[in-house]
Amino acid sequence: MTKTSKTATSEKTVFSRRGFLKTALPAAGGLATGVAFLHSTGSVVFAERAEGCEIAKPKYELRFDSKICAGCAYCEVACSQAHGGHADPLASRNTFTLKPVLGFTGLSALSANAPGWPQGLADATFAEFSENELCRQCISPECMDVCPENAIYVDTKTGARVVDETKCVGCGTCEEACQFGMIKVNPHTDIASKCDLCGGDPQCVAWCPTKAITFHEL
Amino acid sequence: MTKEVYGNMGVILRVDLTTGTIKREDASKYNKEWLGGRCLAHYLLFNEVDVAKTDPLSPDNKVYIGTGALGATTFPSSGRTHATYLSPMNYSGWGDSNCGGHFGPALKRCGYDMLVVSGKAEKPSYLYIEDDEIRIESAEGIWGKGTIDTQAELIHKHGEPSKLLCIGQAGENLVLYANVRTETTNSMGRCGMGAVFGSKNLKAVVAKGSKPVKLFKPKEFFEVTKQLRDELMDPKFGKVHGLTYELMSKWGTPGITNLIGTTGMVPIRNWQRCGIDPKFDRLVRLWNQDHGTRREACFACPVHCHAAYAVKDGKYPTRGGGPEYETTTALGHKCDITDDKAVLKLNAMCNDYGLDTVETGAMFSTLMELMERNIIDKEFVDGIDIQFGNGDACVELMPKIVFREGCGDKMADGPWRVAKALGETALQSVYHQKGMCATGVETRSTIGSMLQFAVSPRGSHHLNGLPTAEWVNIPPVAVKVAGYKEAGDVRSYHPQAKARLVQYYENMFFLSDSLGICKFNFGHLGYWHDRAEDLDHMYDLICKSIYYASGIKYTVDDLFAIFERSNQIERATIVMRGIRRKDDQPNWKCLNEPCPGEHPVGPIPLPPIDSEKYNKVLDAYYKQRGWNNEGIPEPQHLKKLGLGFVAAKMQKAL
Numbered sequence: 056m057t058k059t060s061k062t063a064t065s066e067k068t069v070f071s072r073r074g075f076l077k078t079a080l081p082a083a084g085g086l087a088t089g090v091a092f093l094h095s096t097g098s099v100v101f102a103e104r105a106e107g108c109e110i111a112k113p114k115y116e117l118r119f120d121s122k123i124c125a126g127c128a129y130c131e132v133a134c135s136q137a138h139g140g141h142a143d144p145l146a147s148r149n150t151f152t153l154k155p156v157l158g159f160t161g162l163s164a165l166s167a168n169a170p171g172w173p174q175g176l177a178d179a180t181f182a183e184f185s186e187n188e189l190c191r192q193c194i195s196p197e198c199m200d201v202c203p204e205n206a207i208y209v210d211t212k213t214g215a216r217v218v219d220e221t222k223c224v225g226c227g228t229c230e231e232a233c234q235f236g237m238i239k240v241n242p243h244t245d246i247a248s249k250c251d252l253c254g255g256d257p258q259c260v261a262w263c264p265t266k267a268i269t270f271h272e273l
Numbered sequence: 274m275t276k277e278v279y280g281n282m283g284v285i286l287r288v289d290l291t292t293g294t295i296k297r298e299d300a301s302k303y304n305k306e307w308l309g310g311r312c313l314a315h316y317l318l319f320n321e322v323d324v325a326k327t328d329p330l331s332p333d334n335k336v337y338i339g340t341g342a343l344g345a346t347t348f349p350s351s352g353r354t355h356a357t358y359l360s361p362m363n364y365s366g367w368g369d370s371n372c373g374g375h376f377g378p379a380l381k382r383c384g385y386d387m388l389v390v391s392g393k394a395e396k397p398s399y400l401y402i403e404d405d406e407i408r409i410e411s412a413e414g415i416w417g418k419g420t421i422d423t424q425a426e427l428i429h430k431h432g433e434p435s436k437l438l439c440i441g442q443a444g445e446n447l448v449l450y451a452n453v454r455t456e457t458t459n460s461m462g463r464c465g466m467g468a469v470f471g472s473k474n475l476k477a478v479v480a481k482g483s484k485p486v487k488l489f490k491p492k493e494f495f496e497v498t499k500q501l502r503d504e505l506m507d508p509k510f511g512k513v514h515g516l517t518y519e520l521m522s523k524w525g526t527p528g529i530t531n532l533i534g535t536t537g538m539v540p541i542r543n544w545q546r547c548g549i550d551p552k553f554d555r556l557v558r559l560w561n562q563d564h565g566t567r568r569e570a571c572f573a574c575p576v577h578c579h580a581a582y583a584v585k586d587g588k589y590p591t592r593g594g595g596p597e598y599e600t601t602t603a604l605g606h607k608c609d610i611t612d613d614k615a616v617l618k619l620n621a622m623c624n625d626y627g628l629d630t631v632e633t634g635a636m637f638s639t640l641m642e643l644m645e646r647n648i649i650d651k652e653f654v655d656g657i658d659i660q661f662g663n664g665d666a667c668v669e670l671m672p673k674i675v676f677r678e679g680c681g682d683k684m685a686d687g688p689w690r691v692a693k694a695l696g697e698t699a700l701q702s703v704y705h706q707k708g709m710c711a712t713g714v715e716t717r718s719t720i721g722s723m724l725q726f727a728v729s730p731r732g733s734h735h736l737n738g739l740p741t742a743e744w745v746n747i748p749p750v751a752v753k754v755a756g757y758k759e760a761g762d763v764r765s766y767h768p769q770a771k772a773r774l775v776q777y778y779e780n781m782f783f784l785s786d787s788l789g790i791c792k793f794n795f796g797h798l799g800y801w802h803d804r805a806e807d808l809d810h811m812y813d814l815i816c817k818s819i820y821y822a823s824g825i826k827y828t829v830d831d832l833f834a835i836f837e838r839s840n841q842i843e844r845a846t847i848v849m850r851g852i853r854r855k856d857d858q859p860n861w862k863c864l865n866e867p868c869p870g871e872h873p874v875g876p877i878p879l880p881p882i883d884s885e886k887y888n889k890v891l892d893a894y895y896k897q898r899g900w901n902n903e904g905i906p907e908p909q910h911l912k913k914l915g916l917g918f919v920a921a922k923m924q925k926a927l
Binding site: 128 | 378486
C-alpha cells in the first residue's frame with residue numbers, strides 16, 4: 056500500500072483525552088469540534104479539542120454486519136497478506152472472531168439432543184455467526200495521542216490514522232491506550248500495526264464474498 | 274529445520290498417546306515428492322504402519338492429519354484438513370476423510386503441516402496444541418458429551434481462536450461409522466475416523482495457532498489468488514461455472530438435488546427408485562427457505578455453501594448446521610422421509626452424537642427394506658417400527674445405536690455387517706462397495722460413476738473421483754480428459770473411455786486434498802468445466818499459486834505423477850488386506866435389478882449393470898493403472914513409477 060503524505064501534525068500537543076475531558080476546557084476556537092463515542096460504556100460524550108490540537112477527521116469508515124457475514128475470515132487473512140505479505144494472523148489489523156457454536160457457548164446441556172427448545176433461546180435468531188472488530192479511525196484517537204514517537208499520522212486521502220513504520224519503536228503505549236484493541240504490536244516484527252484503510256481501497260472489503268464489510272464515505 | 278520454508282510450515286508433529294512422547298520431524302524433505310496433505314499422509318502411513326495386518330481400532334493404527342501448501346492463505350477455500358488412517362468401517366481397511374471449517378488453518382498456524390497421532394491414551398484425553406506448546410490433557414468432564422457441548426466447553430476454556438476436531442458419544446462407543454466433527458457444519462465423515470479416535474481414548478484435538486504462513490512471492494501470490502477468488506464468483510465466467518456458484522452460495526448442496534437427479538443419480542427408498550421426485554421438495558430448498566438462519570463458509574471460501582437452521586415449532590424443535598445433500602438424501606430420500614423437520618432433527622442428532630449421516634441413513638434404509646422384505650421383524654429392532662417414511666422410528670433408534678444398547682449394538686457395526694450376519698439374501702438389500710454404503714449416488718445411472726464407486730479403495734464414495742464431466746454431463750470436457758467421445762456419454766460402456774475418465778478424476782481429486790483446498794471448487798463440481806480449456810486455465814493458476822506460495826515449481830504432469838503414485842499406495846494397501854477383483858464388482862442391486870424413477874436423461878427404468886460389459890471396462894481400468902487381472906499392482910509397474918518400496922512391502926505381504 057502506498058502511503059500518502061502526512062498532515063501537519065508536528066505541532067500536535069501530546070495530551071491525554073481523559074485528562075482533557077476531566078478538566079472540561081471550553082472550546083477556544085470556532086473551528087471543527089470533535090465527537091467521541093465511548094462505546095465501552097454506552098454513553099456518549101461530546102468532546103472538544105483545544106485549538107492547535109485538532110486533527111483531520113476521518114473521511115471514510117468501515118462497517119461490519121454480522122448477520123451477513125458467513126464467517127470465512129477472508130478479511131483477516133487478506134488484510135495480513137496485503138500489509139505484511141505473509142499469511143500472518145498476528146499481522147491482521149482487524150480481529151475476526153468466529154463463533155462456531157454460538158448460542159451454545161457457556162450454556163450447559165444445550166446439545167442438539169436435549170429435549171425441547173432450550174430455555175431462554177426461543178427468540179434467538181441464530182443469524183449471527185461472527186464478530187469483527189474494525190478500527191473506528193477515532194476522531195480523538197488515543198493511539199495517536201499517547202504515541203511518544205509521534206509515529207501515527209493522518210492519511211490525507213482517507214483520514215485514516217496510520218502508523219509510520221519507520222518511526223514506530225514498538226513500545227506498545229498505543230496498544231494499552233486503545234480501548235477497542237485495534238492497534239497491536241506484532242511480535243514478529245516489533246512494529247505496531249493498525250487499520251490504514253489501505254489508502255482508500257480496503258482489502259477486507261475487496262475480498263469479502265458476502266459484502267458484510269462495507270466502505271463508507273463520511 | 275533452520276532453512277526457510279515457504280507455503281508449508283516444514284514440521285510434522287508426532288504425538289504418541291501411549292507414552293506421551295512428542296516429536297517434531299522436518300517435513301520439507303517430503304514436499305517436492307509428496308506435496309503434503311493426502312499424498313504425504315498416504316506415503317507416511319504406508320511406510321510407518323504394518324498396513325497389511327494392523328487392526329484399525331488397535332493402538333498400532335496411526336492417524337495422519339494434514340493441511341497443505343496452500344492452506345491458511347488467501348487461496349480460495351484453503352481451509353481443508355485431510356486425514357488418512359486405517360478404517361474399521363469398510364472391509365478394505367482404507368480410511369481417509371476430509372473436512373472444511375477452520376481447523377486446518379489453526380493447526381497450520383501452530384507451525385505444523387501434519388499431525389500424526391499414534392498409540393492409545395490410558396484415560397480419556399484430548400490433545401492441546403498452542404504453537405510450540407503441546408499437552409495431552411484429561412478429558413474428564415467432557416467424555417460422554419456430544420460434539421456441540423464438547424466444542425462449547427473447550428472453546429470456552431481455551432479461548433475463541435482455538436479450533437478443534439472432536440468426537441461425540443458415537444466415537445467413544447466405537448460405533449464403526451462415527452465421525453470426527455468440527456464446528457456445527459463440518460465432519461470428517463466417512464470411514465469411521467471417530468471410532469479410531471475413540472479407540473485411542475482421544476476426545477478432541479484443539480489447535481490455537483499464531484504463526485505466520487510465509488509465502489515465497491507474497492505479492493504475486495496475493496494477485497493470483499485474488500484472480501481465482503474473483504473468477505470463482507464471476508457469473509460470466511461460464512454458464513455451468515456461474516450457475517454452480519449461484520446455487521452453491523445460495524442453497525448449498527441440497528439445492529442442487531434435482532440437478533443431480535437429471536440422470537437418475539439421486540437414490541430413493543434404499544436405491545429401489547431414483548431420479549427427481551417432487552414429494553421430496555421440502556428437502557431441496559424449502560427447508561432452507563423456512564428454517565435457514567444464515568449462510569456459513571469455511572476458511573477463506575467465497576462460496577459459503579453451508580447453512581445453519583433453527584426449527585422452532587412442531588414435534589422436533591432443533592437447530593444446527595447443515596444439512597448437506599448427502600444428509601438430506603441419506604436420511605430423507607433413501608428412507609423415504611419427506612418431512613424436513615424430521616430430517617433436520619436427525620441431522621442435528623447425528624452431528625451432536627458424531628455419526629456419519631450417510632451410513633446412518635443407509636443403516637435405517639437397509640433396516641426398512643429388510644423389514645419390507647420380511648427378513649427381519651419388529652423384534653429385531655427392539656419393537657421399533659422402522660418402516661419407510663417413519664422418521665420418528667429413526668429418532669428413537671439412533672440413541673440405541675450410539676450407546677450400543679439392545680439391538681443398537683449390532684447396528685453400530687453398520688448395515689453391511691448386520692446384513693451379513695443375516696445371510697446372503699439380506700445382503701442384497703445393502704447398497705455398498707467394500708462394506709461401506711454408497712453416498713447419495715445411484716450408480717446405475719452413469720457407468721463412469723459405477724466404475725469409480727466399485728474401485729474406490731475406501732468403498733462406495735464419490736469424493737474419490739466421481740467423474741465430474743460425466744455427471745454434470747459436459748461431453749466436451751470428458752473428451753478432453755479421457756480422449757474418447759464415449760467418455761461423456763453417461764450410458765456408454767466404452768472400456769478405454771470410462772477407464773481413462775475415472776483414472777483422470779481419481780487422480781485429480783488428490784489435488785485439492787493434498788494442497789489443503791476444497792474439492793468442490795477445484796474439480797468435483799461444475800466450476801472450470803464449461804470448456805475444455807477452462808481446466809487448463811485452472812491448473813495454470815493453481816501451479817502458479819503453488820510456486821508463489823512454496824517456491825516449488827510443478828507442471829500439471831508433475832502433479833498428476835504424484836497423484837498416480839498416491840493412488841497406487843492406496844491400492845497396494847487394500848490388496849495387502851485381501852482386496853481382489855471380486856471386491857471391485859458392483860453390488861447385488863446394481864447387477865440384478867432395474868431402477869425405476871423419473872429423470873430427463875437416460876433410460877427409464879435404469880437397467881441393471883451389464884456384468885460382462887462392466888468387466889471389460891474394469892479390465893481396461895486395471896490395464897490403465899498397471900494392475901494385473903486380479904487388480905494387484907504389477908511390481909514392475911510400481912518400480913517404474915518410483916515405488917520400489919511399495920512393491921517390496923506388498924510382495925512380502927502377499
